[in-house]
Amino acid sequence: MTSTQELTKNQSLVFNALARADGPLSAYTILDQLRGDGFRAPLQVYRALDKLLDYGMIHRLESINAFVACSHPHEHNHSHGMIAFAICDKCGQVSEFSDDIITDRVRDWTTSHGFKQSKTTIEIRGVCANCGNA
Amino acid sequence: MTSTQELTKNQSLVFNALARADGPLSAYTILDQLRGDGFRAPLQVYRALDKLLDYGMIHRLESINAFVACSHPHEHNHSHGMIAFAICDKCGQVSEFSDDIITDRVRDWTTSHGFKQSKTTIEIRGVCANCGNA
DNA sequence: TTTCGATATGTGATGTTATTACATTAGTCA
DNA sequence: TGACTAATGTAATAACATCACATATCGAAA
Numbered sequence: 391m392t393s394t395q396e397l398t399k400n401q402s403l404v405f406n407a408l409a410r411a412d413g414p415l416s417a418y419t420i421l422d423q424l425r426g427d428g429f430r431a432p433l434q435v436y437r438a439l440d441k442l443l444d445y446g447m448i449h450r451l452e453s454i455n456a457f458v459a460c461s462h463p464h465e466h467n468h469s470h471g472m473i474a475f476a477i478c479d480k481c482g483q484v485s486e487f488s489d490d491i492i493t494d495r496v497r498d499w500t501t502s503h504g505f506k507q508s509k510t511t512i513e514i515r516g517v518c519a520n521c522g523n524a
Numbered sequence: 525m526t527s528t529q530e531l532t533k534n535q536s537l538v539f540n541a542l543a544r545a546d547g548p549l550s551a552y553t554i555l556d557q558l559r560g561d562g563f564r565a566p567l568q569v570y571r572a573l574d575k576l577l578d579y580g581m582i583h584r585l586e587s588i589n590a591f592v593a594c595s596h597p598h599e600h601n602h603s604h605g606m607i608a609f610a611i612c613d614k615c616g617q618v619s620e621f622s623d624d625i626i627t628d629r630v631r632d633w634t635t636s637h638g639f640k641q642s643k644t645t646i647e648i649r650g651v652c653a654n655c656g657n658a
Numbered sequence: 659t660t661t662c663g664a665t666a667t668g669t670g671a672t673g674t675t676a677t678t679a680c681a682t683t684a685g686t687c688a
Numbered sequence: 689t690g691a692c693t694a695a696t697g698t699a700a701t702a703a704c705a706t707c708a709c710a711t712a713t714c715g716a717a718a
Binding site: 399437441455 | 704
Binding site: 452453474476478479485487489491492495496499500503504505506507508509510511512513514515516517518519522523 | 586587608610612613619621623625626629630633634637638639640641642643644645646647648649650651652653656657
């Protein structure tokens with residue numbers, strides 16, 4: 391891909407749905423939002439999501455089976471570091487950050503154990519500052 | 525719970541299924557293995573799994589929707605540190621480790637952002653040393 | 659010992675998430 | 689054109705998880 395990927399129609403629709411949402415969406419929620427645009431089957435969503443994941447434009451949150459638009463699209467994958475997500479169980483807001491030391495520590499473990507990592511998931515579940523003050 | 529939890533019949537059956545497996549099992553795989561012991565419905569498995577998770581005797585691997593017996597039952601939650609899992613996509617083997625520095629870095633982020641963390645998932649997907657040599 | 663409450667269990671139905679299989683369409687390029 | 693590749697449409701099914709309701713088990717309080 392180039393830095394500004396040409397998206398197909400379905401990919402654009404799915405990406406825009408995620409970009410305008412204020413939190414993560416499930417594949418089926420996206421499907422429902424796009425029925426007016428002609429979407430009829432889950433696969434239309436999942437195929438677009440797969441491509442958008444490839445392009446690094448969105449992330450999958452494994453612990454809640456949902457997807458979010460990448461909040462730092464310019465810094466490409468945070469200089470190849472791992473991305474951590476803090477997910478608020480009250481309001482659903484997701485904060486994205488990367489930490490070089492964590493990235494290093496994980497790489498230290500994998501190299502010393504001969505483990506070839508392909509993808510690493512770091513998800514912190516809890517309650518965000520806003521919700522905690524309520 | 526005490527350090528050696530009294531398990532109910534269903535909890536024991538589910539825990540033993542995980543303990544004798546050489547890798548993670550899905551809830552439905554466990555169900556199939558326990559049909560001979562009278563298991564008939566998913567809920568019998570999920571209820572036991574929930575308790576075993578509470579007791580810290582097993583872990584849930586979010587990225588593959590599966591469960592493993594804790595490999596370090598004595599060190600109780602690795603002195604309350606987070607646990608990271610390295611999951612081989614070839615053979616399914618899971619290695620469990622904890623790293624105080626990673627734990628610290630995550631805690632630093634959460635405290636500085638007023639985020640009250642309840643559970644943190646770290647899962648490294650890739651290919652283990654054995655499978656990489658093949 | 660009886661009664662009550664908490665915990666555990668049994669069961670069917672349902673809800674949610676994701677993939678398989680196959681047909682069709684659209685763009686690219688020799 | 690023809691042939692190849694990527695994208696799409698659709699139905700069916702698989703895989704994962706929970707709801708709702710009935711029943712049972714067990715310990716503590718009356």
